Amino acid sequence: MGVKSLGYAVVETMQPDRWDHFLTQVAGAMRGAPASDGAALYRVDERPFRFRIETGSADRLAASGYEVEDKAALDALAEKVRAAGRPVEMGTPELAASRCVAGLFRTTDPAGNGLEFYHGDQRAETPFVSPVGVPHFVTGIYGMGHSVLAAPDFEASHAFYRDVLGFHDTDLPHFFLMGGDHDPGMRFAFMHADNGRHHSVALAEMPVPPSQSIHLMLELPSLEEVEKAHARMVAGGYKESATLGEHVNDEMTSFYVQTPGGFDLEIGCNGLVIDPATWEVTAHDKVSKWGHVWAWQTEAAEGAA
Known part of the structure; x- marks a missing residue:
């Protein structure tokens, strides 16, 4: 058994009040019980x-937290990470308690x-x-959602x-997002854990x-709930990073909104559920079937005009 799912996100911010409004009034998250160390906790x-929101000196995603099966799996993974030359910081009981888990370790990718x-x-x-009436989010065995990270040394x-x-590899596309003869393209790796x-x-x-x-990414149970979240984004004055659209590879119908941390939150529905035991790796050449017009594309077109 490998990685089960994405469990949580740890966010450092200089704008805790803005994050509180964003998570409760746009995403529809519920405030959790206050953390003993002062962090704000939000449930879906x-x-x-x-979401664990820690007040600090920067606005960033501090960590994506992933669940494994048990202590033996955790210890084995920590040894593999050490052997690969990456740092491993085993969590203290206090750190584990702050994450509401039995044990953990921290590391970084390349x-x-x-x-x-x-x-x-x-x-x-x-x-x-939910304070805004979201009936539920799609979590359970699928985890919180997904995390998309930059990999300059791909x-x-x-x-x-x-x-x-x-x-495990799910889709390994090479997207040409800028267009034109001089676009070198950008490689992506969409990877699944041990769930669908x-x-x-x-x-x-x-x-x-x-x-x-x-x-x-957070997944809602229906297109109606996605549209309601989009309306809350507009009413709250948050920047839309990409319009409503449907992705080719995971079939998610979604939009993207810029969080107070500067990165985006994708809010979608109807994501593809795969069988991880039999899945054959794909390599799609398009991001979306329709929609998903990015803010940078709109700004570039307006600048050219």
């Missing part, structure tokens, strides 16, 4: 938190992106109730996630941004 299901791996998840004592990062961490979500992590061949994330 029965887990004590999926691009310096923060990662945490844990076992022994907990459940909250009270049911999830081959080294891809090999680390595949051969060391144990993620199309990808729990994805890597993009690009420099690491200051936010240390490209985007996170």
